[in-house]
Amino acid sequence: MTDEPDAFRKGLSFAVRIGVELVASLIVGGGLGYWADTYFGTTPVLISIGLFLGMSAGLLNVYRTVSRL
Amino acid sequence: MESNPLHPFELHPYGTLSLFGIDISLNKAVVMMWVVIALASWLLYRAGRERRLIPTRLQSLAELLVEFIKGMILDTMGEKGLRFFPFIATLFLFILFCNLLGLIPGSYTVTSQIVVTAAFALFVYAMSLVVGFALHGFRFLGILVPGGTPVLLLPLMVPIEIVSQLARPLSLAVRLFANMTAGHTILAVLFGMALSLPLWIGWAPFVFTIAINGLEVMIAVIQAYIFTILTCVYLGDAINLHGHAEGAH
Numbered sequence: 001m002t003d004e005p006d007a008f009r010k011g012l013s014f015a016v017r018i019g020v021e022l023v024a025s026l027i028v029g030g031g032l033g034y035w036a037d038t039y040f041g042t043t044p045v046l047i048s049i050g051l052f053l054g055m056s057a058g059l060l061n062v063y064r065t066v067s068r069l
Numbered sequence: 070m071e072s073n074p075l076h077p078f079e080l081h082p083y084g085t086l087s088l089f090g091i092d093i094s095l096n097k098a099v100v101m102m103w104v105v106i107a108l109a110s111w112l113l114y115r116a117g118r119e120r121r122l123i124p125t126r127l128q129s130l131a132e133l134l135v136e137f138i139k140g141m142i143l144d145t146m147g148e149k150g151l152r153f154f155p156f157i158a159t160l161f162l163f164i165l166f167c168n169l170l171g172l173i174p175g176s177y178t179v180t181s182q183i184v185v186t187a188a189f190a191l192f193v194y195a196m197s198l199v200v201g202f203a204l205h206g207f208r209f210l211g212i213l214v215p216g217g218t219p220v221l222l223l224p225l226m227v228p229i230e231i232v233s234q235l236a237r238p239l240s241l242a243v244r245l246f247a248n249m250t251a252g253h254t255i256l257a258v259l260f261g262m263a264l265s266l267p268l269w270i271g272w273a274p275f276v277f278t279i280a281i282n283g284l285e286v287m288i289a290v291i292q293a294y295i296f297t298i299l300t301c302v303y304l305g306d307a308i309n310l311h312g313h314a315e316g317a318h
Contacts, residue, residue, distance in 0.1 A: 013295050020247070024240030029232045050232075057233035 014065060021065065022058040029054020074257035078181055078250065097177040098185070105166045105179070113162070134162075141298055146305035153304055156196075160189070161297040168249060168289030172282065180292075181249040183242060190241035193300045201307030211310060241299055248292050252285045 033050020037043050082094035116131035124132060138158045142150045164180060171178025179185050201209040213230040214223065256278055263275040 012291060013298060016291060016295055020240045020244040024243060025233055025236040028236040028239055053228050053232045057229045057236060060229060061233050
């Protein structure tokens with residue numbers, strides 16, 4: 001774990017992953033909320049919950065990836 | 070000279086071809102995938118044909134590659150993951166060759182089409198689900214409950230976990246597609262600048278294209294690596310429920 005190329009590889013893969021990880025959860029959460037809203041006709045409620053869930057999921061993913069390092 | 074930097078990503082079928090009403094016309098991407106498959110299998114076949122004790126250059130390269138992929142699997146999935154070695158190695162080689170061959174001018178980067186990356190990502194994710202349910206049955210749903218969650222938090226944590234699970238194939242597909250598309254678009258823009266500017270300043274973007282091309286080679290390798298290691302991680306989550314892989318961290 002301490003040898004140089006391995007640490008470099010891990011750090012690099014970490015850096016490249018994080019950004020998309022955050023945004024993808026947000027998109028999925030928002031998308032699910034939006035779809036459910038148009039389906040049930042409760043427009044502002046479910047998308048807000050969905051976006052909140054998406055943000056939390058994104059942050060949680062990032063936190064997990066960091067603590068896995 | 071083409072003014073639209075997104076022009077290289079457009080696909081035009083070579084004539085029309087259909088089988089039982091399904092459109093199977095050939096285009097550059099399809100041909101490029103065949104080239105990738107042919108080249109990768111030919112190289113590895115050449116490398117593994119004669120197993121010498123003192124390896125040839127190609128053979129030692131192939132051995133390095135195999136050791137690298139094996140190390141990746143052991144790191145993320147543990148011993149039990151080794152049965153997925155052929156799948157992981159195929160995936161890695163295919164994406165790597167697609168990315169690298171796409172850098173040759175005039176060829177086509179298959180992985181810059183989101184259809185291709187999404188197909189890969191969905192397949193990988195579906196496979197991890199199938200493996201999880203096959204190994205653990207309905208206990209696999211426990212993946213939605215992170216370890217040590219208080220019961221009061223369950224109504225909050227389970228939806229969050231569902232969203233983060235569903236985000237996996239999306240992030241897998243978008244990452245590879247976006248990186249390849251962005252790199253090639255930058256190259257196209259810089260080349261366009263180099264061609265349309267007068268020579269006394271046009272050399273600057275041209276020099277940049279050379280530097281960016283070097284960067285693109287690195288990105289091609291890294292993105293293939295990331296895609297593969299995330300596949301390993303997802304499959305590993307399915308195999309070792311709650312991450313009790315021996316040797317994993």
